[in-house]
Amino acid sequence: MGEQKRGPGPVGTFEQVVLPHMDAAYNLARWLVRNTSDAEDMVQEAYLRAFKFFGGYQGGDARAWVLKIVRNTCYSFFEKNRPAELAEEFDEKIHTAETEQAGAEATLLKSADSRMLREALDELPVNFREVIVLRELEGMSYKEIAEVTGVPIGTVMSGLARARTQLRERLLHARAKEEQGGLRK
Amino acid sequence: MACENNKSLLRGYFDGELDLVRNLEFEEHLKTCPDCAQELGDQQALRDSLQAANLYERAPESLRNRIRAALPAEARPQPIAMPRRPVLEWLAVAAAILIAVFLGAKVLPNIGGQKQNLVAEEIVASHIRSMQPGHLYDVESTDQHTVKPWFDGKLDFAPPVVDLKEQGFPLVGGRLDYVDHRNVAALVYQRRKHFINVFVWPEESSAAKLPEVQTIQGYNLVYWSHNGMNFCAASDLNIAEIRQFAGLLEQ
Numbered sequence: 001m002g003e004q005k006r007g008p009g010p011v012g013t014f015e016q017v018v019l020p021h022m023d024a025a026y027n028l029a030r031w032l033v034r035n036t037s038d039a040e041d042m043v044q045e046a047y048l049r050a051f052k053f054f055g056g057y058q059g060g061d062a063r064a065w066v067l068k069i070v071r072n073t074c075y076s077f078f079e080k081n082r083p084a085e086l087a088e089e090f091d092e093k094i095h096t097a098e099t100e101q102a103g104a105e106a107t108l109l110k111s112a113d114s115r116m117l118r119e120a121l122d123e124l125p126v127n128f129r130e131v132i133v134l135r136e137l138e139g140m141s142y143k144e145i146a147e148v149t150g151v152p153i154g155t156v157m158s159g160l161a162r163a164r165t166q167l168r169e170r171l172l173h174a175r176a177k178e179e180q181g182g183l184r185k
Numbered sequence: 186m187a188c189e190n191n192k193s194l195l196r197g198y199f200d201g202e203l204d205l206v207r208n209l210e211f212e213e214h215l216k217t218c219p220d221c222a223q224e225l226g227d228q229q230a231l232r233d234s235l236q237a238a239n240l241y242e243r244a245p246e247s248l249r250n251r252i253r254a255a256l257p258a259e260a261r262p263q264p265i266a267m268p269r270r271p272v273l274e275w276l277a278v279a280a281a282i283l284i285a286v287f288l289g290a291k292v293l294p295n296i297g298g299q300k301q302n303l304v305a306e307e308i309v310a311s312h313i314r315s316m317q318p319g320h321l322y323d324v325e326s327t328d329q330h331t332v333k334p335w336f337d338g339k340l341d342f343a344p345p346v347v348d349l350k351e352q353g354f355p356l357v358g359g360r361l362d363y364v365d366h367r368n369v370a371a372l373v374y375q376r377r378k379h380f381i382n383v384f385v386w387p388e389e390s391s392a393a394k395l396p397e398v399q400t401i402q403g404y405n406l407v408y409w410s411h412n413g414m415n416f417c418a419a420s421d422l423n424i425a426e427i428r429q430f431a432g433l434l435e436q
Binding site: 014022023025026027030031036037038039040041042043044045047048051052105106107109110112113114117118121132135136137141142157160161164167168171 | 192193196197200202223226227228229230231232233234235236237238239240241242243244245248249251252255256257316318377378379
């Protein structure tokens with residue numbers, strides 16, 4: 001694997017290429033494993049792996065290269081420690097009552113607060129969580145997301161669409177529940 | 186719901202993934218399609234909420250330091266002199282040193298201050314080297330009855346080997362190491378993703394007593410002696426957990 005070649009190649013040194021993406025690495029790991037201490041362990045392990053395989057890095061999108069390693073590290077961790085997370089089947093039918101009025105949904109979505117969004121995103125299955133994080137928090141293109149997740153661009157698009165639908169429904173659901181609770185008081 | 190024909194165009198438009206021609210086409214379509222316009226508004230509302238919620242999680246400084254310390258020297262930013270630490274962390278280091286000095290003075294007779302530092306630094310260097318790929322163990326086993334006999338004939342003493350899997354510190358292997366001018370046993374335990382090296386060597390051979398607790402380059406060392414053996418546990422794990430671990434080993 002060219003493990004010994006670690007000098008500055010045409011693509012730069014490990015320090016220049018990989019270290020700057022630690023925030024992105026941590027953000028992805030934190031949203032995948034959903035707690036800070038496992039996330040830190042994931043990033044550390046991924047960075048040691050990245051160092052080991054840096055000889056094989058051919059240039060190109062360094063952030064995607066790093067995030068791919070972080071993602072693989074997290075998925076190995078799931079396989080070993082939380083297999084249920086990967087098997088999680090999505091209940092696609094938590095439909096909330098259709099909002100009839102045009103613009104009503106947008107208004108509701110805009111009123112969702114930070115805690116609600118955090119919870120809704122945390123509750124998504126891992127494959128949906130990751131596309132939302134990569135697209136909306138990391139601002140990656142379909143192509144970059146495809147590189148990180150190792151699936152075709154078409155799959156990224158459809159996954160993202162389903163993830164957004166789920167996220168919206170969960171938010172509207174949470175919002176509706178809160179509204180009901182508020183009325184009862 | 187957006188009109189079925191244009192669903193994927195709408196997604197591509199929303200994510201800025203359309204080429205110029207199709208972008209213009211879709212903008213024309215939007216003018217005459219209230220469904221698509223509404224769907225786009227809903228998508229934008231979701232995105233606005235996500236942006237406003239500050240969900241991005243940045244890497245804590247302690248993690249950066251930990252990773253820099255774990256990486257081999259040539260990968261670290263130059264110059265490597267003294268990474269900047271937040272005040273709190275300095276306080277923690279200062280507190281650790283105070284505790285170490287206090288305990289060291291109280292519990293252990295302090296013989297040869299310089300020498301003990303050399304030994305502690307040797308241990309940290311060995312620990313760091315062991316974390317590099319392929320250096321962690323000579324014998325990889327979670328079975329104490331495999332690890333213990335492996336040392337037979339390699340050392341002039343028999344290190345006590347126990348598994349602490351039940352207590353959350355599984356034994357993962359062992360190796361020969363060299364500290365304080367002699368061959369020593371290094372037992373490797375794991376706590377979550379952290380490895381703990383326990384260096385074991387006979388008491389009489391060592392002139393140096395280490396402080397009970399110290400922190401060097403971000404690694405925590407806990408030292409004790411028991412039944413004629415010196416033990417030093419080294420890890421990037423927090424001091425509280427290493428001490429808990431040491432307590433378990435001592436029993």
